[in-house]
Amino acid sequence: MSSSFHKKPMTNKDLLADFIEWLEVEKGYSPHTISNYKRDIEHFLSSTPKPVLADSLDPLFIRSYVYQLNYRCKSSSVARKLSAIRTFFRFLLREKYVQHDPFSRISMPKQAQYIPVFLTVDEVFSLLEEPNKNDTFARRDKAVLEVLYSTGMRVAELTSLNMDRVDFHSGMVRVSGKGKKERLVPMGEPAMDMLKDYLPQRLELTAARVKRGHKPEKNALFLNGRGGRLTTRSIERIVSHYAERAGITAKVTPHALRHSFATHLMEMGADLRAVQELLGHASLSTTQKYTHLNIDHLMEVYDGAHPKAKKR
Numbered sequence: 001m002s003s004s005f006h007k008k009p010m011t012n013k014d015l016l017a018d019f020i021e022w023l024e025v026e027k028g029y030s031p032h033t034i035s036n037y038k039r040d041i042e043h044f045l046s047s048t049p050k051p052v053l054a055d056s057l058d059p060l061f062i063r064s065y066v067y068q069l070n071y072r073c074k075s076s077s078v079a080r081k082l083s084a085i086r087t088f089f090r091f092l093l094r095e096k097y098v099q100h101d102p103f104s105r106i107s108m109p110k111q112a113q114y115i116p117v118f119l120t121v122d123e124v125f126s127l128l129e130e131p132n133k134n135d136t137f138a139r140r141d142k143a144v145l146e147v148l149y150s151t152g153m154r155v156a157e158l159t160s161l162n163m164d165r166v167d168f169h170s171g172m173v174r175v176s177g178k179g180k181k182e183r184l185v186p187m188g189e190p191a192m193d194m195l196k197d198y199l200p201q202r203l204e205l206t207a208a209r210v211k212r213g214h215k216p217e218k219n220a221l222f223l224n225g226r227g228g229r230l231t232t233r234s235i236e237r238i239v240s241h242y243a244e245r246a247g248i249t250a251k252v253t254p255h256a257l258r259h260s261f262a263t264h265l266m267e268m269g270a271d272l273r274a275v276q277e278l279l280g281h282a283s284l285s286t287t288q289k290y291t292h293l294n295i296d297h298l299m300e301v302y303d304g305a306h307p308k309a310k311k312r
Contacts, residue, residue, distance in 0.1 A: 010097065010229045011053055021193050028180035030156060040084035052092070057102045066106055079108050111292040118259040123248050124149055137225070141238050143191070144222060144230075145197040148239070148254055150191035151175070152261030152279055155232045155254035160210060162219040177280035185278055195221075 010018075020038055023029045029037070041150055047065055048057065082103065089101040119127070123142045128145050131138040148158060157175050165174040166187070173187050187195075206216045209227025220229035235254055244251035250256070258279070265275050274282050 014040055019088055022091055037084050038083045041088050044085050063101050064153055082108055117250055117256045118263045121264060127243055131244045132227055139198040139201045143194040146191040146194040148257040149261055150188040151185045152258045155235050157234050161221045162257040163221050196294050204304055
């Protein structure tokens with residue numbers, strides 16, 4: 001992709017196409033992530049007064065563009081857009097399309113500290129017990145909830161999980177995470193038991209799919225009512241449905257179960273780096289948000305138990 005071999009001038013559209021290919025092939029990003037990058041870069045390129053390669057972008061234009069972002073968007077959106085643009089220019093530098101990054105000196109907006117939503121242990125147990133014999137896909141849904149909480153995997157990781165990635169003998173599951181990076185995660189005995197209980201239903205769904213004249217889904221672990229791979233949206237609906245039935249007032253998503261997994265491990269004294277490995281975080285700083293939750297928990301325990309914690 002290096003510019004030394006180009007036989008025609010590269011337009012902004014050409015540069016974006018090369019960038020998207022790099023995200024797909026070399027970085028291995030998910031279609032959803034790539035779509036977000038593409039949208040943010042297209043917005044930026046549509047605002048540029050001339051092609052990026054024509055000349056250095058005017059610093060006045062850069063400042064004006066960032067000012068408009070800050071005026072129109074929330075700080076989290078501004079941070080995401082600027083991050084995408086910086087990644088774009090790092091790619092252009094790497095491929096020698098440009099000589100410098102005009103956004104290198106632009107400061108990222110300060111972010112409000114994000115405290116992830118998580119459930120108490122009692123709430124999680126109530127959620128896991130909610131699917132019952134009256135639910136058509138109770139065995140599947142119970143397995144979905146158990147696996148999410150037992151492994152802390154992302155919803156996209158769960159939907160992409162294949163049968164051959166679960167080792168029922170060792171109790172381990174091989175998870176394909178962001179950037180196609182793989183990690184081994186232990187799965188608790190209850191989750192394994194629920195998976196084994198679900199497998200006969202999986203066979204039923206597959207048989208019904210074949211009977212309707214479709215090819216069987218041989219790889220996917222979790223199937224929908226038509227025998228195809230379960231989608232992230234379907235899993236979100238499953239989690240939300242049972243949380244509402246369990247009387248949990250907070251908005252419960254698959255990611256809330258991931259946060260609950262990490263938070264409960266930290267509360268029980270798990271090592272931060274071990275939690276990082278289990279979650280598949282590239283940076284320890286991403287995992288460190290759970291230390292704040294853990295400190296809050298410790299303070300709560302201290303205030304409730306220590307005789308000198310509060311004035312009588």
